[in-house]
Amino acid sequence: MNLPNKLSVLRMIMVPIFVIVMMVVPYPFGEIIGVVLFIIASLTDMLDGKIARKYNLITDFGKFIDPLADKFMVIGALLVILYKYEAIRSLFIWAVIIVIFRELAVTSIRLVASSSSGVVIAANRLGKVKTCTQIACVCATIIEPLIYDAFGLDKMLAYLPLTYLTTALMIFFTLWSGINYIVSYWKYLDPQK
Numbered sequence: 626m627n628l629p630n631k632l633s634v635l636r637m638i639m640v641p642i643f644v645i646v647m648m649v650v651p652y653p654f655g656e657i658i659g660v661v662l663f664i665i666a667s668l669t670d671m672l673d674g675k676i677a678r679k680y681n682l683i684t685d686f687g688k689f690i691d692p693l694a695d696k697f698m699v700i701g702a703l704l705v706i707l708y709k710y711e712a713i714r715s716l717f718i719w720a721v722i723i724v725i726f727r728e729l730a731v732t733s734i735r736l737v738a739s740s741s742s743g744v745v746i747a748a749n750r751l752g753k754v755k756t757c758t759q760i761a762c763v764c765a766t767i768i769e770p771l772i773y774d775a776f777g778l779d780k781m782l783a784y785l786p787l788t789y790l791t792t793a794l795m796i797f798f799t800l801w802s803g804i805n806y807i808v809s810y811w812k813y814l815d816p817q818k
Contacts, residue, residue: 627682629673629691636673636694639666640701647705653771659705660767666698667760692735695756696728702763710766713788717766720792724759727803734806738813755795755802762791 626634639662647659673691677683703721707714731752765787773781 627677627684627687629677629682630684630687632669632673632676633687633690633694636666636669637690637697639669640694640697643698644701644705647709653774656767656771660764660771663698663702663760663763663767667764670695670698670756670760692752693732696732699756699759699763700725700728703759706763706766710770712782713766713785713792716789716792720762720796723796724799727799730803731806734810734813738810749802749805751798751802751805755798758791758795758798762788762795765791 643659643662643666646662647655649655650658670691673687677687700721703717703724707717707721710717766785769785769787770782773779
């Protein structure tokens with residue numbers, strides 16, 4: 626197993642650690658440790674792709690494990706946020722549903738393309754932008770309340786502008802990239818087979 630693939634596997638291992646820390650460790654330490662773990666996991670996503678491309682270490686396993694690790698990382702974080710952050714739950718439930726449905730649709734298309742045609746669909750640029758907005762949303766949602774608490778800006782906790790902005794961006798790019806994948810790879814979904 627090459628280094629980029631090891632980084633992807635490490636990212637998958639970090640997901641349950643992040644979830645446990647966020648759920649068990651008391652506020653604000655759980656959030657601080659959790660967001661640091663999430664940022665480190667996100668950096669492994671950036672590193673594994675750069676290393677794989679630079680040293681020509683791109684493998685079919687890497688094309689499979691990298692987006693899967695991203696999905697585990699983001700969906701795990703979104704579910705923790707949905708559970709813990711009551712102030713944004715009414716909006717965030719829709720964001721989580723959109724993300725999960727998009728990821729299931731794209732993963733299903735990837736599986737069908739792989740099994741029927743032997744095609745391994747790697748993440749495209751729009752999918753990478755989508756992942757970046759998801760990472761930004763998770764980080765903003767965890768960090769913004771910590772900043773307001775640290776500076777005694779309790780009134781701002783009712784607004785959370787950065788959280789709402791990054792959530793809107795995440796929803797937009799999640800939908801756009803999902804539609805793009807479905808349109809681009811619809812040819813592999815032959816209803817006659």
